[in-house]
Amino acid sequence: MRIALLAGDGIGPEITAEAVKILKAVVSQEIEFDEALIGGAAWKVTGSPLPEETLKLCKNSDAILFGSVGDPECDHLERALRPEQAILGLRKELDLFANLRPARLFPELQAESPLKENIVTGTDLMIVRELTGDVYFGTPRGQRKDDQNRREGFDTMRYNEDEVKRIARIGFETARSRSGNLCSIDKSNVLETSQLWRTVVLEIAQEYPDVELSHMYVDNAAMQLVRAPDQFDVIVTGNLFGDILSDLASACVGSIGLLPSASLNSEGKGLYEPIHGSAPDIAGLGKANPLATILSGAMMLRYSLKREADADRIEKAVSTALEKGARTADLGGKMTTSEMGNAVLAALN
Ligand SMILES: NC(=O)C1=CN([C@@H]2O[C@H](COP(=O)(O)OP(=O)(O)OC[C@H]3O[C@@H](n4cnc5c(N)ncnc54)[C@H](O)[C@@H]3O)[C@@H](O)[C@H]2O)C=CC1
Ligand SMILES: CC(C)CC(=O)C(=O)O
Ligand SMILES: [Mg+2]
Numbered sequence: 001m002r003i004a005l006l007a008g009d010g011i012g013p014e015i016t017a018e019a020v021k022i023l024k025a026v027v028s029q030e031i032e033f034d035e036a037l038i039g040g041a042a043w044k045v046t047g048s049p050l051p052e053e054t055l056k057l058c059k060n061s062d063a064i065l066f067g068s069v070g071d072p073e074c075d076h077l078e079r080a081l082r083p084e085q086a087i088l089g090l091r092k093e094l095d096l097f098a099n100l101r102p103a104r105l106f107p108e109l110q111a112e113s114p115l116k117e118n119i120v121t122g123t124d125l126m127i128v129r130e131l132t133g134d135v136y137f138g139t140p141r142g143q144r145k146d147d148q149n150r151r152e153g154f155d156t157m158r159y160n161e162d163e164v165k166r167i168a169r170i171g172f173e174t175a176r177s178r179s180g181n182l183c184s185i186d187k188s189n190v191l192e193t194s195q196l197w198r199t200v201v202l203e204i205a206q207e208y209p210d211v212e213l214s215h216m217y218v219d220n221a222a223m224q225l226v227r228a229p230d231q232f233d234v235i236v237t238g239n240l241f242g243d244i245l246s247d248l249a250s251a252c253v254g255s256i257g258l259l260p261s262a263s264l265n266s267e268g269k270g271l272y273e274p275i276h277g278s279a280p281d282i283a284g285l286g287k288a289n290p291l292a293t294i295l296s297g298a299m300m301l302r303y304s305l306k307r308e309a310d311a312d313r314i315e316k317a318v319s320t321a322l323e324k325g326a327r328t329a330d331l332g333g334k335m336t337t338s339e340m341g342n343a344v345l346a347a348l349n
Helices: 012-030 040-046 052-060 084-093 107-112 161-177 192-205 218-227 239-252 291-303 308-323 337-348
Strands: 002-008 032-035 063-068 098-104 124-130 142-145 151-154 181-186 212-217 234-237 262-264 270-272
Touching (some): 002 012, 002 040, 063 084, 098 161, 107 308, 124 161, 161 192, 218 234, 270 291, 291 308, 291 337, 308 337
Parallel strands (some): 063 270, 124 234, 181 212
Antiparallel strands (some): 098 124, 262 270
16 A cells, blocks of 8 residues: 655644554555655745645555645745645545545543533534535636726635535435435525535435435534534535534534544545644644544545554544543643654554
8 A cells, every 4th residue: 555645734744643653553564655745845845835746646646644734934925836725736636526524522522622511422423525616616716906996806606516416425325324314504595506506415315315314504504513513413515614614513522633534536536634734833842633634544544445444443542542531732631742643552552
């Protein structure tokens, strides 16, 4: 198994190092990592946030383990050169349209949740986020002068029916494999894009009579996720709404440092990354929680490498480490990034 390892910027190198440590311990000789530059780190060396060589490596690998991109030193750059374009470019180039973001409350972290006793033990939801369309990719976009010579910026929110159909099917399939409940989140009371979204989701629902489908507007969904997150099982939504709601869901279950993700295409190619960014405020301080990246490694074993038992082993080790009290600063503890990695390693053994 050849894995493209893209550590990236900020806390990226610290958190991916812990995930690699765990993956090597679980899969030993059968896994090899090929490192490549991405994001601000790549721009500084090559002038591009997503060098051709990195893209080629990703295309030729069995899976991609990704840290994070984003560097304040690059804030002055035009959009096309900014580190964040690298992850957007990879998603588009590899057609990684299906983003799975599980948000599970580890029972031992109930006290860390800002919702505390309001959050039901066993809260476990899966956000299925469309990843290659919407306002992040829609054209036209840009900055110009309006008819009164004022500067204006504009983006285009856009989805075609094929894009909605394929992510809806992933949502229904995911719901079918879990509780059988799917909630589609949109803003169809206001947006044309969302009206098409809802129409197409309803059409695809005909193929899944066994799945109970509901719809919710995104503003209400944000409120409901805080009020009673356990009412959801599988959520399917667009790129922008899924981005925001998954950060929100992470806080409900304790910390953004806990949520992994898988970004998949229709051929089973996968990129695995924590849902958070490069956290420049704590980069290099050993404060980052590596669990989201370690759990992304488990998702990689499950979805791309078909090693379900090894994925389970890692997830179990994370639970055990938390049960034994392992806590980084985001969880109210004092452990460093590598101490948390070591706690998971000890739990594995
Ligand atoms: N996929 C990616 O590579 C993403 C990149 N970004 C980029 O990351 C940079 C920083 O963005 P922010 O909005 O600050 O979001 P962020 O997710 O990097 O950080 C938000 C807050 O959460 C904390 N945090 C994040 N990950 C953590 C971890 N593993 N352990 C403990 N605390 C953690 C940070 O310290 C910060 O206080 C920006 O350049 C942004 O564009 C943001 C999101 C995703
Ligand atoms: C390009 C990233 C900054 C988008 C993001 O926040 C995410 O995918 O979670
Ligand atoms: Mg995000």
